[in-house]
Amino acid sequence: MELLFLVLLSLHIAKTATEGEKEWCYLSQHCTHPSCVEPRLWNTVNEECGKEEQSPINIVTNKVEYKGDLKPFTFEGYNTNQSSDWIIVNNGHTVKVSLSGSAKIGGGGLQNKYKAIEFHFHWGTKLSKGYSPGSEHSIDGDRYAMELHIVHMKEDFSSTEQAVKDKEGLAVLGFFIKIGAKNEKYESLIEILKEVAIKGSQKKMLSLPLESLIPAKENLTRYYRYSGSLTTPNCHQAVVWTIFQEPIILSESQVVNFLEKLYFSENKTLHMTENFRPVQPLSDRIVYRSDVSVVQPPAKALLMIPTLIYLMSRLFQ
Secondary structure: OHHHHHHHHHHHHHHHHHHHOOOEOOHHHOOOOOOOEOHHHHHHOOHHHHOOOOOOOEEOHHHOEEOOOOOOEEEEOOOOOOOOOEEEEEOOOOEEEEOOOOOEEEEOOOOOOEEEEEEEEEEOEEOOOOEEOOOOOEEOOEOOOEEEEEEEEEOOOOOHHHHOOOOOOEEEEEEEEEEEOOOHHHHHHHHHHHHHOOOOOEEEEOOOOHHHHOOOHHHOOOEEEEEEOOOOOOOOOOEEEEEEEEEEEEEHHHHHHHHHHOEOOOOOOOEOOOOOOOOOOOOOOOOEEOOOOOOOHHHHHHHHHHHHHHHHHHHOO
């Protein structure tokens, strides 16, 4: 009996170890790495990825609800450079820049102040004519060329391990990126991409004020809010999501740099493209909107009363 127990225990440990060694990937990687686990099966890498409040989502605008306490954000330290250089890293899934936590956000309906700990991007791929979009979130089924995520955690926490145990431990600001005019403020960051072409490579660069990467503050009053998760394993459901309506503008050539300069692995066998998770079911969650500048339906109805009175008076003259 004792021997049988030891055999079963060994099998369990072996199975657990094997599961723990599973490598997750994006669907675009399957052609060169068929053994990796693509997004539809991420729950086999971590069971959190199969839960009901996952991200990203498709935001259906005629179903969102107005929430009056979603006021403008306060941005602290967003207008200054960090005291040390940024280190931009190709982690095999995206390019990421870790931050010191000196930049913080508050307001915006958040119950706490949050410090910025990192930012990264998601993007699509180039086609023979045009582009396949690569934003993770979508609006009424429409997606943008890219998406920027600035990740924050509650200022009292000292690690993400602490933060992910709290349902509101993380606050991510999501910005759509649209193709348009050249954005000079992104040039130094984009120029460094060729230096981090392969997985595991990293390069120092002079830090930039975070506000230089996002739309002007006065254009950040309209946004969507919902509760969700990280969009990569371990998919922890600990994120207060804010998706801004105002997009960042980059030129076509600037976007192409992400598609053509970066690779998923160390050997440059596959360009890093389509590094996004498909949208997840909304389930019972509610998506809220701020839209502080938009007249709400009851107010619109009141504004119509004088017009109706005028029309009625004309009708019975």
